[in-house]
Amino acid sequence: MSGNIFSIVGSALNAQDARMAAIASNLANVDSITAPGGVPYRAHEVVFQADPVGTDTMEADAGASDAGSLEINGGPVASGVAIAGTVLSNAPLKTTYDPGSPYADAQGYVTGSNVSQVNQMVDLVGASNSYAASVAVLQQADRVDQQMISSFQV
Amino acid sequence: MEIGFLNFYGGVLGAAQDRASLIANNIANADTPGYKATDVDFTSAMSAIMANPDGTPGSSSPQVVPQYRQGVVGLDGNDVSLDNERVEAAANAGTMGAASTFLHQSTADLVTALRPNPSGN
Helix, strand or coil: CCHHHHHHHHHHHHHHHHHHHHHHHHHHCCCCEECCCCCCCCCEEEEEEECCCCCCHHHHHHCCCCHHHCEECCEECCCCEEEEEEEECCCCCCEEECCCCCCCCCCCEEEECCCCHHHHHHHHHHHHHHHHHHHHHHHHHHHHHHHHHHHCCC | CCCHHHHHHHHHHHHHHHHHHHHHHHHHCCCCCCCCCEECCHHHHHHHHHHCCCCCCCCCCCCCCCEECCCCCCCCCCCCCHHHHHHHHHHHHHHHHHHHHHHHHHHHHHHHHHCCCCCCC
């Protein structure tokens, strides 16, 4: 009945899960440092894009009478969400003055990551909210399906 | 035999199902840069379906054109409001529940009318 909704919500849960995994990775590496000349850890940010209809096998099989054929201004309405890729944050790297460290450069500075814990926590709350909203849609679709089935029991 | 209410409730459920998909899609894309929330106007969707009663109930899609919702656009060009979408989803689920209940009642009445008289007269 609501197969379309379930696939859309599934894509959303996948996407938010990837976003939370990136946040976990960023928070884990908040105190990572690099030796001079090494590649410092930069915060990963997952970018989403609307998933076009037709790339999904289920949509392609569904035929013309499905909601998958909905159109806006002649173009297909996106169905679900996909991960477009991961970008690295351009925020400035944290440097701390610690001449005694073996990782310090010639001036005595140690290069850390550019992860902001506050930003990551805010992002985590956003991801968690979106995840919860998707789960709520899933539960609601399930409830409607159950109601439909039970109301036609004789 | 023409059973009008089957077409009617089929249309209601079809339009509500389309809306449910669009709402799920809006929530899925709540964090997609540049995404604009879409919705169909239920009244115009219904009248499009009722204007074409020969169509299969539920196949509302060809006549229904989703519109962009006019929301507050954020810095990433996204205008989905999770609160709005959840309210719409709840309202839409109510519509579907009501339609299925009424359809069940109408069908039960029809079945009662078709059933042979139990007293045998």
